[in-house]
Amino acid sequence: MATSLPLAPDAPAPQDADPLAPPPFAPLRTERLTIRPLRPEDAADLHRLVNDWEVAKTLARVPFPYPRDLADEWIASTRMQMAAGHAWHLAITGLEQAGTPEEREVLVGCIGLTRDAGKREAELGYWVGRRFWGHGVGPEAAGRVVSWAFANIDVDRLVASALVDNERSQKLLGRIGFRETGDGVRDFVARGGPMPVKLFEMTRADLPAPAPSATPPAAPALADGPADAPGKKILLVAACALIDGDGRVLLARRPEGKPLAGLWEFPGGKVHAGETPEAALIRELKEELAIDVAESCLAPFAFASHGYEKFHLLMPLYLCRRWTGAVTAVEGQALAWVRPQKLADYAMPPADKPLVALLRDFL
Numbered sequence: 050m051a052t053s054l055p056l057a058p059d060a061p062a063p064q065d066a067d068p069l070a071p072p073p074f075a076p077l078r079t080e081r082l083t084i085r086p087l088r089p090e091d092a093a094d095l096h097r098l099v100n101d102w103e104v105a106k107t108l109a110r111v112p113f114p115y116p117r118d119l120a121d122e123w124i125a126s127t128r129m130q131m132a133a134g135h136a137w138h139l140a141i142t143g144l145e146q147a148g149t150p151e152e153r154e155v156l157v158g159c160i161g162l163t164r165d166a167g168k169r170e171a172e173l174g175y176w177v178g179r180r181f182w183g184h185g186v187g188p189e190a191a192g193r194v195v196s197w198a199f200a201n202i203d204v205d206r207l208v209a210s211a212l213v214d215n216e217r218s219q220k221l222l223g224r225i226g227f228r229e230t231g232d233g234v235r236d237f238v239a240r241g242g243p244m245p246v247k248l249f250e251m252t253r254a255d256l257p258a259p260a261p262s263a264t265p266p267a268a269p270a271l272a273d274g275p276a277d278a279p280g281k282k283i284l285l286v287a288a289c290a291l292i293d294g295d296g297r298v299l300l301a302r303r304p305e306g307k308p309l310a311g312l313w314e315f316p317g318g319k320v321h322a323g324e325t326p327e328a329a330l331i332r333e334l335k336e337e338l339a340i341d342v343a344e345s346c347l348a349p350f351a352f353a354s355h356g357y358e359k360f361h362l363l364m365p366l367y368l369c370r371r372w373t374g375a376v377t378a379v380e381g382q383a384l385a386w387v388r389p390q391k392l393a394d395y396a397m398p399p400a401d402k403p404l405v406a407l408l409r410d411f412l
């Protein structure tokens with residue numbers, strides 16, 4: 050178990066919610082688990098599981114014995130922090146058949162992320178109740194939360210720590226993509242003082258690669274060369290800066306499961322075999338945003354040419370001020386209409402950086 054999950058109330062959450070804070074938390078599901086906000090009625094189960102020396106001794110901020118009232122207070126504080134986009138401390142639950150034909154939801158443990166907005170990073174912490182150990186609950190929950198975090202909260206880095214003698218937790222962190230970065234010392238309330246810990250971190254690039262999508266192949270004219278051709282495959286992607294009546298630009302957030310998930314980008318997508326870039330863009334804008342755009346309303350503006358690790362991106366960027374239909378997030382992606390001067394507040398793929406500078410000067 051990592052050491053950092055606070056089970057004592059934190060300082061009050063900041064009053065002003067961050068404009069980039071994510072929408073209300075929708076429960077995350079894995080094969081066996083549901084990860085959801087803590088509820089007041091979880092307090093008794095939470096207290097029973099964490100008021101266990103074997104669990105409490107691995108957690109930095111948990112007193113032992115753990116007073117029953119603290120469970121109520123802590124759950125209330127987690128709800129405020131989550132509403133402010135400051136921290137997400139969540140219940141890990143599963144279904145159990147308790148001697149009856151009916152399955153019931155049981156609390157298995159807790160998992161949390163605490164954001165450091167200034168550093169664009171968050172700290173991961175978790176614990177699992179002793180009777181659920183040995184079933185892979187920790188990696189299943191933590192892997193899911195980590196993937197959610199990069200796609201939904203404004204972080205570029207996650208950090209975690211584990212006691213030097215807690216090899217189980219160190220292994221878990223390694224399994225989900227964390228890298229060890231060194232040694233540190235942290236105060237452990239239940240142990241009465243400082244203890245040595247191993248420090249870990251991960252970035253978006255450490256996430257396991259998403260499964261390949263089943264979309265048609267990219268345009269072959271650019272992609273195909275002799276099988277042994279040197280250099281990377283060139284990927285042709287068409288993208289568009291939609292500009293509304295107030296001069297704001299539409300950005301869409303890349304959803305969980307895609308490479309670079311969580312970064313903001315110009316709507317668009319890969320040019321398929323046999324398509325022109327304009328036709329690809331018209332198709333993508335319909336599929337992703339439910340709008341109709343005429344080819345004559347797409348004005349070529351600039352292009353990005355950027356070497357990613359596995360391919361070289363060639364991306365024409367068009368401007369579009371006229372379309373029909375209401376812009377709708379068809380795939381549930383987050384959308385933001387952004388003033389040109391504010392574009393730099395949104396983390397975007399590296400290929401987009403020169404385009405953003407050009408757009409800001411032009412608009």
Ligand SMILES: Nc1nc2c([nH]c(=O)n2[C@@H]2O[C@H](COP(=O)(O)OP(=O)(O)OP(=O)(O)O)[C@@H](O)[C@H]2O)c(=O)[nH]1
Pocket residue numbers: 262264286287288307308309313314315316317318319320362364398399400401
């Ligand atoms: N649409 C779009 N893609 C961008 C931008 N910047 C950038 O690097 N890309 C890259 O271009 C590629 C576009 O691929 P994609 O996966 O979005 O294309 P798609 O919509 O056809 O997706 P799919 O193959 O999952 O259906 C990705 O590698 C993406 O990271 C941008 O501003 N807009």
